[in-house]
Amino acid sequence: MQLVVVDAGHGGRDSGAVGMYGVLEKDLNLKYAMALCESLHKFGVYAVPTRRDDRFIALEDRADVANVLDADLFVSIHCNAFHDEQANGFEIWTSKHDIDEPSCDLANMICNDVGPNIPNLRMRGVKHGRLVVLDKTIGHSILIECGFITNEDDYDVLCDDYIYKELIKSIRREIVLWLEDRKQNN
Numbered sequence: 001m002q003l004v005v006v007d008a009g010h011g012g013r014d015s016g017a018v019g020m021y022g023v024l025e026k027d028l029n030l031k032y033a034m035a036l037c038e039s040l041h042k043f044g045v046y047a048v049p050t051r052r053d054d055r056f057i058a059l060e061d062r063a064d065v066a067n068v069l070d071a072d073l074f075v076s077i078h079c080n081a082f083h084d085e086q087a088n089g090f091e092i093w094t095s096k097h098d099i100d101e102p103s104c105d106l107a108n109m110i111c112n113d114v115g116p117n118i119p120n121l122r123m124r125g126v127k128h129g130r131l132v133v134l135d136k137t138i139g140h141s142i143l144i145e146c147g148f149i150t151n152e153d154d155y156d157v158l159c160d161d162y163i164y165k166e167l168i169k170s171i172r173r174e175i176v177l178w179l180e181d182r183k184q185n186n
């Protein structure tokens, strides 16, 4: 059975970004991570969260969950923030991009699904950079920045009970397709 580790960014004493109306990134990340796990389970994918409640976990320990379980994929869920409230949109980060084509493929697939399905969310696309939590993961890994909680429009999307579930559905749909493809090709 294929296994995905879903990481809810931040937690405990690390609240992550603070958004509009005092919303804390760690709380949204946990909500989305648990929703993604549940959705993956429904589609026959074994999904393990790095945390199920509000607790602090070091970046290395998050990656270790995926490494110890030899996960097919590690997905870290975050929300963005910026001092300029105009900054908005959805983006996905990949690391090790020179050697990890499958992660880039998945990141592009998710962006191409989220773009048309969540039109209120500006599509910033796939970014490459060195991120500790991705670098420490041995297998394929992506980090999703769901939107800017410091931007009014993104906040409305991210905190709307219907739209955020549609967003999670798009992410789940592409993960399932990507896993299916890898199963056939391996």
Ligand SMILES: [Zn+2]
Pocket (backbone or CB within 6 Å): 009, 010, 016, 017, 025, 078, 079
């Ligand atoms: Zn974050």
